[in-house]
Every structure is written in C-alpha cells, then in structure tokens.
Amino acid sequence: MSHDLVVLEDVCRFYGEVLGVNHINLSIGPGITSLVGPNGSGKTTLLSLIAGLIRPSKGRISVLGYRPDQPQQLMRILGYATQFDSFPMGLTGLGLIYSLLRMSGYPHSDCRKMANQALEQVGLVQDSHRRIGAYSKGMKQRLKLACAIAHQPQVLLLDEPLNGLDPLIRATIIQMLRRLGREGRHVIISSHVLNEVEMISDQVVLLSGGYVAAEGPIHTVRTEIKDQPMEFLIQCDKPRLLACSIFQHDHVVEARLLPEDQGLLVKTRDANQFCRTICRLALGQVQIHGIIPTDDNVRSIYEYLVGNQEASK
Amino acid sequence: MTGLLRRQLWGIMRLEIRRLFLSRMSLVVYLLAFAPAILLIGHATFETRYRQRLRSIAKTHKPLAGLDQVYPGMSMQQVVERLGRPYAQRFGRRGSPTVFYQYTDGTTNLTVVFMQGYVWRLLYREPTSLPEYLRLLSGIFNLYYLRLGIFFGAVWVFASLFRGQILDKTIHYYLLCPVRREVLMAGKYLAGLLSMILVFDLGVLFQWIGTLWLFDKATLAGYLDQSSLRQLLTCVAVTALGCLGYGSVFTAVGLIFRNPIVPAAAILAWEQINPFLPAALKPLGMIHYLQSLLPSSAKLDQQIPPMISLLIRPGEPARPTVAVIWIVTVSLVLLAVCCVLARRLQVNYATD
Amino acid sequence: MAVYKQQYRPYEGPRTSPIWRFLVPLRYSYAKILQSRLLVLLLALCMFYPCACATIIYLSHNSPALAALRLRSGILPQVDGRFFYFFCTVQGSLAFVLTALIGPGLVWPDLANGALALYLSRPFARLEYVASKMTILVLLLSTITWLPGLVLFAIQAGCVGWDWAVDNAWLAGAILVASIVWIVVLSLIGLALSAWVRWRTAAGVAVLAVYFVGAGLGRAINNIWQTRYGYLIDLGEVMNTVWAGLFRYYRGPGLSPVHAWLMLLLVCLVCIKALASKVRGLEVVR
Numbered sequence: 041m042s043h044d045l046v047v048l049e050d051v052c053r054f055y056g057e058v059l060g061v062n063h064i065n066l067s068i069g070p071g072i073t074s075l076v077g078p079n080g081s082g083k084t085t086l087l088s089l090i091a092g093l094i095r096p097s098k099g100r101i102s103v104l105g106y107r108p109d110q111p112q113q114l115m116r117i118l119g120y121a122t123q124f125d126s127f128p129m130g131l132t133g134l135g136l137i138y139s140l141l142r143m144s145g146y147p148h149s150d151c152r153k154m155a156n157q158a159l160e161q162v163g164l165v166q167d168s169h170r171r172i173g174a175y176s177k178g179m180k181q182r183l184k185l186a187c188a189i190a191h192q193p194q195v196l197l198l199d200e201p202l203n204g205l206d207p208l209i210r211a212t213i214i215q216m217l218r219r220l221g222r223e224g225r226h227v228i229i230s231s232h233v234l235n236e237v238e239m240i241s242d243q244v245v246l247l248s249g250g251y252v253a254a255e256g257p258i259h260t261v262r263t264e265i266k267d268q269p270m271e272f273l274i275q276c277d278k279p280r281l282l283a284c285s286i287f288q289h290d291h292v293v294e295a296r297l298l299p300e301d302q303g304l305l306v307k308t309r310d311a312n313q314f315c316r317t318i319c320r321l322a323l324g325q326v327q328i329h330g331i332i333p334t335d336d337n338v339r340s341i342y343e344y345l346v347g348n349q350e351a352s353k
Numbered sequence: 354m355t356g357l358l359r360r361q362l363w364g365i366m367r368l369e370i371r372r373l374f375l376s377r378m379s380l381v382v383y384l385l386a387f388a389p390a391i392l393l394i395g396h397a398t399f400e401t402r403y404r405q406r407l408r409s410i411a412k413t414h415k416p417l418a419g420l421d422q423v424y425p426g427m428s429m430q431q432v433v434e435r436l437g438r439p440y441a442q443r444f445g446r447r448g449s450p451t452v453f454y455q456y457t458d459g460t461t462n463l464t465v466v467f468m469q470g471y472v473w474r475l476l477y478r479e480p481t482s483l484p485e486y487l488r489l490l491s492g493i494f495n496l497y498y499l500r501l502g503i504f505f506g507a508v509w510v511f512a513s514l515f516r517g518q519i520l521d522k523t524i525h526y527y528l529l530c531p532v533r534r535e536v537l538m539a540g541k542y543l544a545g546l547l548s549m550i551l552v553f554d555l556g557v558l559f560q561w562i563g564t565l566w567l568f569d570k571a572t573l574a575g576y577l578d579q580s581s582l583r584q585l586l587t588c589v590a591v592t593a594l595g596c597l598g599y600g601s602v603f604t605a606v607g608l609i610f611r612n613p614i615v616p617a618a619a620i621l622a623w624e625q626i627n628p629f630l631p632a633a634l635k636p637l638g639m640i641h642y643l644q645s646l647l648p649s650s651a652k653l654d655q656q657i658p659p660m661i662s663l664l665i666r667p668g669e670p671a672r673p674t675v676a677v678i679w680i681v682t683v684s685l686v687l688l689a690v691c692c693v694l695a696r697r698l699q700v701n702y703a704t705d
Numbered sequence: 706m707a708v709y710k711q712q713y714r715p716y717e718g719p720r721t722s723p724i725w726r727f728l729v730p731l732r733y734s735y736a737k738i739l740q741s742r743l744l745v746l747l748l749a750l751c752m753f754y755p756c757a758c759a760t761i762i763y764l765s766h767n768s769p770a771l772a773a774l775r776l777r778s779g780i781l782p783q784v785d786g787r788f789f790y791f792f793c794t795v796q797g798s799l800a801f802v803l804t805a806l807i808g809p810g811l812v813w814p815d816l817a818n819g820a821l822a823l824y825l826s827r828p829f830a831r832l833e834y835v836a837s838k839m840t841i842l843v844l845l846l847s848t849i850t851w852l853p854g855l856v857l858f859a860i861q862a863g864c865v866g867w868d869w870a871v872d873n874a875w876l877a878g879a880i881l882v883a884s885i886v887w888i889v890v891l892s893l894i895g896l897a898l899s900a901w902v903r904w905r906t907a908a909g910v911a912v913l914a915v916y917f918v919g920a921g922l923g924r925a926i927n928n929i930w931q932t933r934y935g936y937l938i939d940l941g942e943v944m945n946t947v948w949a950g951l952f953r954y955y956r957g958p959g960l961s962p963v964h965a966w967l968m969l970l971l972v973c974l975v976c977i978k979a980l981a982s983k984v985r986g987l988e989v990v991r
C-alpha cells in the first residue's frame with residue numbers, strides 16, 4: 041500500500057437496494073481533488089467511505105496506508121467536514137472544537153491554542169463564544185470546516201464546503217484550501233460550483249450514478265474524451281476566409297462565425313491535425329491572433345459526460 | 354493506562370457528563386433521584402414543627418390524667434372530668450352531631466370524637482419510631498427507588514448515549530476523533546455510570562439524613578447499631594449495582610434498537626411482574642438479584658389485595674455473592690456486545 | 706392568430722375548507738403508523754377484551770348455550786356500571802400503551818427537521834397543527850375505547866330490550882365521557898412530552914415514566930405523610946377515580962372525584978402550556 045496516496049480498490053457500497061457507489065478505483069495524491077457530479081451521484085458516500093463512517097459492501101480502502109476501520113490511527117491524519125448541519129447541543133463554537141480536541145487526547149493548553157487557530161482561519165473568532173444553535177448557516181459551515189482542520193490533518197475531506205458562504209469568506213476559504221494543497225496535503229472536496237472547482241482543483245473526479253465517469257487533471261480528461269468534438273475559438277483578421285479554407289479538412293465538423301468579429305468557433309474531431317492545419321494556414325494570408333480552447337473546463341466535461349448519461353436514461 | 358488513553362477517556366467523559374447531567378434534560382434524573390429525599394426532608398421539617406407545637410401546648414394544657422384513661426362510650430362530661438379542658442375543639446360539618454376534642458401530653462396527640470355527646474372514637478397520633486422510619490425507608494428504596502427511579506434514570510441516560518446522538522445526527526463528531534470505538538464506548542458508559550451513581554447515591558444519603566434528622570442523639574445512638582448502618586451501606590451498594598446493571602442493559606438497547614421505547618417498556622413490564630413469575634423464570638432479570646441483596650423485602654403497602662398476594666411467590670433470594678457476580682458478569686457481557694456494536698456502527702443517519 | 710400577454714395567474718380552483726384543513730396531514734401519519742407491524746399487532750390485541758365482553762353478554766342471555774357449556778347462569782358477571790368500569794380500565798391501559806408508542810413520534814421529528822416551518826408557511830396555524838396531531842391519536846384511541854364500549858352497550862340493549870337501554874342510558878353517556886376524557890388527557894400528554902423532551906429517545910420513555918413514577922411517588926407520599934393526597938400525582942388512580950364516579954362504582958377509600966377532575970384539568974392545562982411554548986416555527990437560542 042502506498043503511503044502518500046488515498047487508494048480505493050474496487051469499492052462498492054449499497055444502501056439496501058439503492059446503489060451508493062459502485063466499482064470505484066481511485067488513487068488520490070496530494071493537492072486539491074474535486075469530486076464533481078449531479079445530486080445523488082455518490083459524492084457524500086465516497087467521502088464517508090474514506091472517513092470510515094460507513095463500511096464498503098465490497099472492496100478495500102487505504103488512506104495513506106491506514107485502514108478506515110482503525111479510527112485511532114486514521115483520524116489523527118484525517119479531517120472530515122460532513123454535509124450534516126447538526127451540532128451537539130448546548131455548546132459554543134469554541135467549546136465544541138476544544139472538546140473534540142480534548143477527546144482526541146491533546147492536553148488542555150494545546151487544545152485552546154489549536155481551537156483558536158482553527159477559528160481564526162475560518163474567521164469565526166468573534167462568534168466563538170456564542171451557542172452554536174444561534175449560528176447562521178454560513179457560520180455553521182465555517183465551524184464544521186474549523187472542526188475538520190483543527191488538528192491539522194494530512195487528509196482533508198470537505199463535503200460541499202463553500203455552500204452558504206458569502207463571497208468574501210468564500211475567497212478566504214479558497215485561499216486557505218489552496219495553501220493547504222500547496223503544502224502537500226490531500227484535500228478532497230465535493231462540490232457543485234463548477235467554476236470554483238476549476239479554479240482551485242488540481243484534479244477532478246467526475247462521478248455519475250455511482251460510477252467514476254472521469255478522473256485526472258482537467259485538460260487530460262478532456263483530450264481523452266474522443267467521441268466528443270473539441271471546440272476552439274480562433275481570433276484572426278479574416279475569419280470568413282479562414283472558415284472557407286478550414287472547411288476543406290475532414291476533421292473539422294463545424295465552424296461558426298461569431299458576430300462583431302469576435303472570431304471563429306471551430307469544432308474538430310482531432311486536435312493534433314487541427315493544430316497542424318492552423319499552422320499551415322497561419323503561414324499563409326491569414327493573420328491569427330490567438331487560439332483558445334473553449335471547452336477545456338469542468339463545465340463542458342461535466343456536460344459531455346453527465347449530460348450524455350442523463351439523456352440516455 | 355497510558356497517558357493518552359487517560360486523556361481521551363477524560364475528554365469523552367467531560368463532554369458526555371456535560372451533555373447528560375448539566376443540561377436542562379437532566380432535571381428529570383435529578384427529580385427521579387431526589388424526589389423521595391425531598392419528600393422525607395419536607396416531612397421531617399413538618400414533623401419537627403409539629404412536635405414542638407405539641408410540646409408547647411402540653412405546657413399550658415396538660416391533661417389531668419394519662420391519655421389512655423378515656424374509653425368509647427364515656428360522656429363528654431366524664432371525659433372533661435378525667436382529662437380537663439381540651440386544647441382545641443372542633444364541630445362536625447353542617448350541624449352533624451360530631452364534636453372533636455384534642456388533647457396532647459407533649460408527644461402523643463389524642464382526638465376524641467364525640468357522637469351525640471358520647472365518645473365514639475379515639476384517634477391517637479403517636480410519633481413514629483425510628484425502626485418504623487427505617488422500615489419506611491427500605492420500603493421506599495425497594496418499591497420506588499430501585500424499581501422505578503433507577504430504572505427510568507438508566508433508560509433516560511443510557512439509552513440516549515448512542516441513540517440520542519444518532520437521532521440528533523451528531524454522533525459523527527465523536528466517530529471522527531482518533532479514538533478507538535471501544536474507548537468511546539467505555540468513556541460514554543463510564544460518564545453515565547459515574548454520574549448516575551453519584552446522583553442516586555446522594556439521593557439515598559439524603560433520604561437517610563432527612564429521616565435521622567428527626568431524632569436526637571440518644572435515640573440515634575440506641576438504634577444506629579451495626580445492622581442499620583449495614584442497611585444504609587447495602588442501599589448505597591445496591592444503587593451502584595443497579596446503575597451498573599441497568600446501565601449496560603440500556604446502553605445495549607440504545608445501540609440495537611432504533612426506537613428504544615419498545616424494549617424499555619418490555620423490560621419494565623418484565624421487571625415489574627417479577628414477583629408473580631414462577632421460580633424458574635425469576636432469575637432472568639436484574640431486579641431479582643438486586644432485591645436479594647437487600648436485607649428485608651419490606652412491603653410499602655400492606656393493603657395488597659388478597660388475590661394478588663396469592664399470586665406473589667416469595668421464591669428464595671439468591672446468595673449475595675451470586676447476585677453480585679451475576680449482575681457484574683451480565684453487565685460485562687453486555688458491554689462487550691456494545692463494543693462490538695459500536696465498532697460496527699455506521700453513520701448514514703438513514704430513515705429515522 | 707391571437708397573441709396573449711404572459712402574466713401571473715394564481716390558482717383559482719376549489720380549496721379545502723379552512724375548517725377541515727387540519728385533517729390533511731392525517732392520512733400520511735396513519736400510513737406511517739400502520740406500517741409498523743408491532744402496532745398493528747397491538748391494535749389487534751386491543752380488540753381481544755371487547756370481543757370477550759361481547760361473548761359474555763351474548764352467553765348470559767342465551768340459556769341454551771350456557772347449558773351446553775355446563776355453566777350456571779350466575780357465574781357470568783352482570784352488565785352494569787361495574788362491568789363497564791372494568792372495561793374502561795382494561796381498554797384505558799391499552800390506550801396508554803398505544804399513546805406511549807405513537808405519541809412521542811408525532812411532534813419531535815417535525816421540530817427536529819424544521820418541518821414545522823413548512824407547515825406554518827402554509828395557511829395552517831399552530832392550533833390546527835396541534836389539532837391535526839391530536840386527531841391522529843384521538844381517532845386511533847377511539848377505535849379501542851368508546852366505540853367498542855358503545856357496541857357492547859348496543860349488544861346488551863339488543864339482548865335485553867329497549868327498556869333496559871332507556872333505564873341505563875346514563876351508562877352509554879358514561880362510557881362516552883369516560884373514554885373521551887382519558888383520550889384527551891393521554892393525547893395531550895403524549896404531544897406535550899413529544900414537543901418538550903429534547904432527547905429524541907426519551908420522549909417515549911417519559912410517557913411511561915409519568916405514569917409509573919407518578920404512581921410510585923404517590924405511594925411514597927401516602928406512606929410518608931399518612932394521607933391519600935399522594936394519589937393526586939398517580940395518573941392511573943386519578944383516572945380510575947373519575948371513572949368510578951362516572952360508573953357509580955365504589956372502589957373503597959381514595960381520592961375524592963372532585964379532586965381527581967381538578968387534577969385532570971391541571972394536567973391538561975400544563976400540557977397545553979408546554980405545547981404552546983414549544984410548537985413554534987423558530988426557537989430562539991441564547
């Protein structure tokens with residue numbers, strides 16, 4: 041077993057008749073990994089499986105070499121902010137984190153310090169002495185995050201961490217996550233907010249209907265989707281001319297002129313050949329200012345992979 | 354025990370004690386534990402006042418003869434000749450021909466009821482003696498404290514150790530700590546157990562204090578021999594054992610059943626009908642063993658209908674060592690089961 | 706071709722009358738309740754004693770059947786106040802068990818999951834919410850208390866004749882009042898505890914505890930103070946006193962019926978207070 045990877049081998053989990061996740065094979069390295077998928081695709085299930093809150097029906101999981109059924113070792117290096125908005129009754133924010141750290145076995149003075157640090161990171165120091173019951177949704181969300189990072193874990197599982205946060209806080213949290221990723225921690229985030237996913241994550245895992253639909257860095261994922269034409273935006277001085285000449289080639293399936301000289305949108309089946317063609321044309325009479333891949337992002341991948349499946353259902 | 358383990362245990366216990374015994378819901382446990390003590394202390398206060406009053410009345414209205422010198426059938430005049438004027442006099446309701454005369458010699462109070470001028474009834478109210486109080490105490494302990502107070506206290510506290518948190522969707526905070534599930538179990542159980550024992554043993558002590566407070570040193574010295582001291586110690590020990598036993602039972606119930614009310618009701622019914630069970634079935638339960646540890650199986654109510662008392666089979670009590678060993682063993686077995694269940698516990702907060 | 710301007714059009718169809726709107730949540734509750742096998746079994750068990758009573762009534766008016774069974778005619782109990790008093794105690798205890806099972810699950814899930822806010826965001830007041838929850842219990846308990854009671858009364862009347870029914874009409878009234886009072890008290894207690902007890906596991910236990918601990922403490926009070934007022938906190942005793950009064954049956958010394966009625970009133974008021982303070986869309990936390 042590898043000691044710096046989160047490894048899932050053929051993991052299945054059923055809720056009675058209902059499929060949670062099925063045949064998941066993943067190894068997740070350091071950095072920020074995003075789990076993306078529609079509602080009910082098994083993101084939460086996957087995270088809970090990694091954290092050992094639920095057991096797989098089949099398959100094996102190892103988190104940096106630890107098994108999820110050994111919480112005494114695993115939880116030392118793992119923090120999990122769950123999707124549940126419930127908290128133990130009658131505690132204050134500080135009290136909760138402090139108590140959880142005490143439960144983990146840290147001595148009193150360390151607990152105080154670590155709890156305050158965590159609260160500071162999520163910007164909750166001011167409200168740390170209020171009862172949790174009186175917190176707003178965003179504050180609860182941040183408190184969960186603080187609970188997860190308080191013991192400075194190597195592996196951080198965050199279930200929709202940006203839900204309900206205001207833009208300023210969102211930016212700080214994203215910054216914090218980025219820092220954690222850069223420090224070489226394993227940050228696994230489940231999220232629906234695709235442009236944020238794209239902004240922060242090094243890798244994506246696309247889940248759909250309990251299966252992994254795609255996995256890896258975003259652009260490698262894109263190039264591996266062969267059956268779907270890729271889309272480029274070409275900015276040049278003579279878009280009409282370019283359109284005429286580019287249509288001669290077999291691999292081009294669509295070319296569309298954008299209004300007001302914004303450029304030419306080309307769909308191609310073969311990116312390599314397309315590049316060669318463009319090079320040749322650029323040496324000719326057309327002056328090309330830029331080529332931008334327009335669908336090299338999570339949203340389009342999501343649409344291709346998940347949208348197809350939804351449509352075929 | 355390593356330092357880490359100790360710190361973790363204490364960490365769990367302080368959170369649990371806070372949750373279970375310092376919240377508003379814990380008032381119920383305190384009520385269960387201290388209600389008899391409050392009653393007894395209240396009674397003692399009332400009783401001391403009353404005795405003082407009788408004593409001061411006896412100084413001014415001393416009866417001329419002993420209070421046992423009047424008999425039913427005497428006329429009002431004869432009574433007054435014998436005992437003197439009463440210190441208080443009352444008439445029956447709405448012109449009924451009854452008259453009440455009150456006499457006291459400082460300790461006993463006598464109410465003479467006249468019907469149409471003749472003594473109809475003599476009501477003596479004598480101060481309750483210490484042995485009688487001790488019997489009352491053991492009756493309360495046996496029939497209320499053990500069977501209802503500790504039982505419901507244990508259900509309240511232990512059944513919600515795990516199930517309460519699962520229903521609240523908060524158990525995952527505990528499961529996400531780097532603590533063995535067994536340690537978590539032990540911490541939760543110990544927190545419940547220690548606090549229960551503390552609260553309910555304090556309840557027992559207060560009951561005794563409330564009672565003994567009534568008597569002066571001389572009386573106490575006469576009666577508080579080894580046997581009554583042993584009665585107190587037994588009560589304290591049986592309370593602790595009861596908490597231990599019922600605690601483990603309901604910890605398991607809370608882990609196994611989604612809705613603990615059904616098994617709790619079933620166990621309650623089983624323990625309550627224990628006296629009526631045939632001798633072979635009696636040992637299957639906690640109450641039989643707890644009761645056989647008590648010195649006397651005193652009855653609080655003498656007026657049990659004959660039909661029911663026929664049904665009650667005394668059955669011989671278990672020997673104390675057997676009883677203790679049984680309770681402890683059953684608890685340990687149940688706790689082991691709980692550990693296994695806690696290890697298997699999964700958190701998806703399914704359709705509760 | 707006509708072009709219509711798109712605009713908002715509210716629903717204009719028929720609506721449930723506001724008076725009966727509280728009945729809407731009922732059907733889902735019953736569906737859920739009757740899913741539990743244990744509960745259906747218990748409901749079936751609750752019908753056992755009424756059936757036995759019906760058999761007794763039938764037999765006592767059928768001398769050939771009695772003779773066939775070799776029973777003397779005096780051995781069967783008379784159908785009078787005492788008979789129905791015992792009927793009420795038996796069915797009343799079963800009603801209590803049912804309440805302990807069902808009652809606690811009625812309110813707290815709504816409070817815990819924020820469903821109350823959903824109800825109250827409709828034209829549905831707190832009072833209607835409580836009424837609908839209470840109706841669940843009231844209807845269910847009715848089927849095991851006064852309904853079979855009145856059926857028994859009708860059987861007896863059918864066997865003996867119209868004159869008996871007229872002479873004993875008070876019995877029918879007593880069955881109705883006795884059952885309904887107990888049902889109302891029970892359902893109020895069940896709902897109030899369900900709303901008040903914040904530990905989810907404890908609500909059901911609390912219903913049991915109110916009954917049994919009350920009885921135990923009542924005994925203790927009686928013995929310590931040498932009175933009978935301890936019975937006031939013994940719910941079973943209070944109710945039995947009320948029933949005994951209604952059925953003109955003498956149970957021996959105990960509470961006075963007036964005190965018992967007052968106690969019931971007090972219990973109901975406390976429960977209503979608890980419900981009023983807890984059944985809210987939002988709870989303010991310090």
Ligand SMILES: Nc1ncnc2c1ncn2[C@@H]1O[C@H](COP(=O)(O)OP(=O)(O)OP(=O)(O)O)[C@@H](O)[C@H]1O
Binds near residue numbers: 061080081083704
């Ligand atoms: N406790 C449960 N009992 C039964 N089925 C469940 C349970 N939890 C999840 N499921 C099912 O498992 C599947 C995956 O659910 P999961 O919660 O992992 O989805 P998700 O990707 O986290 O969705 P979302 O984006 O809405 O959070 C769903 O079909 C869901 O219905």
Ligand SMILES: [Mg+2]
Binds near residue numbers: 083084085123199
């Ligand atoms: Mg989810």
